[in-house]
Amino acid sequence: MADDAPVIHLTGIERHYRQGHDRLDILTGAELAVWAGQSVALIAPSGAGKSTLLHIAGLLEHQDAGEVFIDETATSGLGDTARTRLRRTEMGFVYQAHQLLPEFSALENVMLPQMLRGFGKREAKARAGELLGYLGLKDRFGHRPGELSGGEQQRVAIARAVANAPRILLADEPTGNLDPKTAERVFSALTQLVRASGLAAIIATHNMDLAARMDRRVTLRDGKVVETE
Numbered sequence: 001m002a003d004d005a006p007v008i009h010l011t012g013i014e015r016h017y018r019q020g021h022d023r024l025d026i027l028t029g030a031e032l033a034v035w036a037g038q039s040v041a042l043i044a045p046s047g048a049g050k051s052t053l054l055h056i057a058g059l060l061e062h063q064d065a066g067e068v069f070i071d072e073t074a075t076s077g078l079g080d081t082a083r084t085r086l087r088r089t090e091m092g093f094v095y096q097a098h099q100l101l102p103e104f105s106a107l108e109n110v111m112l113p114q115m116l117r118g119f120g121k122r123e124a125k126a127r128a129g130e131l132l133g134y135l136g137l138k139d140r141f142g143h144r145p146g147e148l149s150g151g152e153q154q155r156v157a158i159a160r161a162v163a164n165a166p167r168i169l170l171a172d173e174p175t176g177n178l179d180p181k182t183a184e185r186v187f188s189a190l191t192q193l194v195r196a197s198g199l200a201a202i203i204a205t206h207n208m209d210l211a212a213r214m215d216r217r218v219t220l221r222d223g224k225v226v227e228t229e
Helices: 050-057 080-090 106-117 121-134 150-161 180-197
Strands: 008-019 022-034 039-042 065-070 091-094 168-172 200-204 216-221 224-227
Touching: 008 050, 022 050, 022 200, 022 216, 022 224, 039 050, 039 180, 050 168, 050 200, 080 091, 080 106, 091 150, 106 121, 106 150, 121 150, 121 180, 150 180, 168 180, 180 200
Parallel strands: 039 200, 039 216, 091 168, 168 200
Antiparallel strands: 008 022, 008 065, 216 224
């Protein structure tokens, strides 16, 4: 790994919630840095704060203290418009539920985020076709989500997440709804894209076999990020 700065760096992250008169401490000084081309598996039991950490990393939720640096630029002082712009240009998101638009084809689902960013239809179509082909979906361009298998739908969702060439990929249980064989295929496609595109990826998963093949593994313990073997 290069010695340059991390693409994304969370430092001193605190997040607390109120439950009646009690305060729940979810994150208490969490630290995590991820470099280009690196995949980090985030493994922790339900309720430990995995989704909260991902939401803060993705600028979807505000931390109570600490800072999220994107390419060494602090983000806590940014307004909603600037945060939205950063998410659109620098980040891709993959969820357990694929969240594809059912009325559009696989190709159109991958074209849409590019067109929203301002790319022309021809350029967006070419990029979408290239990504779907790379993910083994060359014969599925015209199929709508309802005509695709679960694994195919999730691969379309991955293509959509990286369509705008983000620097950061955040995935929350991306293979959680899939059978083991399909999960393996989707995971392989995801990790190939991370390395080929130089993405900095944080992937929350319960699948220990898949996590073992990522570059690093971390967990959450007492609100802090801890590296594991």
